[in-house]
Amino acid sequence: MERINRALMVIDVQNDFCEGGSLAVEGGVAVAQRITQHMRRNAHIYDLIVASKDHHIRPQGHFSKHPDFVTTWPVHCVAGTPGSEFHPTLDQSFIDMVVFKGEYDAAYSMFEGKTESGEALIQLLERREIEVIEICGIATDYCVLQSGISSLDYGFPTTVFLDLVAGVSPEDSADALEELQSRGANLDYALESQ
Numbered sequence: 001m002e003r004i005n006r007a008l009m010v011i012d013v014q015n016d017f018c019e020g021g022s023l024a025v026e027g028g029v030a031v032a033q034r035i036t037q038h039m040r041r042n043a044h045i046y047d048l049i050v051a052s053k054d055h056h057i058r059p060q061g062h063f064s065k066h067p068d069f070v071t072t073w074p075v076h077c078v079a080g081t082p083g084s085e086f087h088p089t090l091d092q093s094f095i096d097m098v099v100f101k102g103e104y105d106a107a108y109s110m111f112e113g114k115t116e117s118g119e120a121l122i123q124l125l126e127r128r129e130i131e132v133i134e135i136c137g138i139a140t141d142y143c144v145l146q147s148g149i150s151s152l153d154y155g156f157p158t159t160v161f162l163d164l165v166a167g168v169s170p171e172d173s174a175d176a177l178e179e180l181q182s183r184g185a186n187l188d189y190a191l192e193s194q
């Protein structure tokens, strides 16, 4: 039987999006820890584990001193700052590739990201012959939602792990998951203990 090439996408598990960060999402640290647990148990089933970083230099209109937390945000994930680093509880040893997004504009979908060598995420996925995508990370109602929509739009069977995501707003996160499901995403739990 031919094996399916599977990728895990780990979205924006960065210090600024976890408790203690400038744009902390409740449950961010717990998600970072659970993603590590999932990778320790299951890294062998993935042909690629790719993690994204929100990586801002001068993101036009994305930051505000009076953010509305919908389209404008406190300063976060500025390239080269500790806030932009992966959370220390995320075990980076399992991550094969990192993609960076948002240098000069808001970028909510991981598919807007590029690797250090400038390869777009979709090219990386095609080069590695990825057929199936599983998604986890932060934030459910923004980058997880948009990355999931992109993945589905590219035609990948896509799973979002409910126990490995955290959102800004509980209501918007519920809506986001509902929208992903209505577009064809599979919603599942990664850790059996859930």
Ligand SMILES: [Zn+2]
Pocket: 054, 056, 062, 076, 077, 102, 106, 107
């Ligand atoms: Zn951002």
